[in-house]
Amino acid sequence: MVALGLSVTACEEQKSANGGAPAAPPPPEVLLTTIETKDIPVSYEYAGRVAGSREIEVRARVSGILMERTYTEGELVKQGDLLFLIDPAPYEAALAQAEAMLQQQQATLAQAEREWKRIASLFERNAVSARERDSALSTLELAKATVAGARAEVRTARINLDYTRVEAPISGVTSQEAVSEGSLVGTGQDSSLLTRISQLDPVYVNFAVPDAESLQLRNMQESGALTLPDDGRLKVDLRLSDGSPMADAGYVDFTDSTIDQNTGTIRNRAVVANPNRDLMPGQFVRVMVKGMVLRDAVTVPQAAVLQGPKGMMVYVVDGENVAKPQPIQIGRAIGDRWLVRDGLKNGDKVIVEGVIKVRPNQPVRSVEQKPGEQKQGEQKPDGQKQQAQAGNR
Structure with a gap:
């Protein structure tokens, strides 16, 4: 009972010393980054499908009995090689x-x-x-x-x-035979399909771009916000179904001038070298179109962006160290950052760490992040950890 009375008395004395009110908490410490506009290379990723650059149907041009098939199905043949012999x-x-x-x-x-x-x-x-x-x-x-x-x-x-000597019109890989030896083959409207040949070096990769995204890219290009390579040729990287990448695989050589009414997309095609036959017709791949550069772009770390009542927002710190909410319009993700279309300008100071402790229009104690500076909470490399432990000892 004596101890409890002493404790209550001490609390009352502390309140009296502070004017009868509890002490205000100190401003929260936050980490800032300064917005800098710069040119940023960007790439766009789409689903694509591989097709032979030339796909030929080999058909009989005279009627008769198919006497012999002289090639191995699924193997590479050269232009002019004998494929079939008709009686x-x-x-x-x-x-x-x-x-x-x-x-x-x-x-x-x-x-x-x-x-x-x-x-x-x-x-x-x-x-x-x-x-x-x-x-x-x-x-x-x-x-x-x-x-x-x-x-x-x-x-x-x-x-x-x-x-009667059916020869390969192009070099490529043959399909399975469509007609067996000893069969009667015909011409005209009933022309018999004998096999197919696909040219696999190079191959085509067909992919589709949403019309809204295509319009946005075109508008950005016309305004000067987005630039293309000097030769106007966009390069592509591929990622195969097993996740393995193919860097600098090819380039975009065709963009359709009409929109597919069924899908609302614009067809595009890339030409890709395939000397080792890693790509096969019908194969699905991921297509990364690169070579475009955003001029004077503004980006912020994704951790700094919050969902506000009116959309996306960040906290901007003014000259008096007061955090103010700033609505922004974000675009696509670029690595671990968001592209900001509107709402921020060069020189703005944005809170990137400690956002959850911030209250609107309240002061903060800011620490500005310097280039190459280690963020709070990150572990030091093993060598630095050992030096720190040695210093503590």
């Missing part, structure tokens, strides 16, 4: 018949030329009539036309015979 016997016979017909017509032409020379000589001596001369000339012209037709038939027969 050539009917086309060899057709070529021989066309050549025989040509020889016959050439003989007829030679006879018509001799007859024309004889008639023309007799006509000059008035030995034959003009009617006979005209008849010989008509026979000669008809023989010439017949020979030209026969030559065309020979050329067609030779082309059809060549088509």
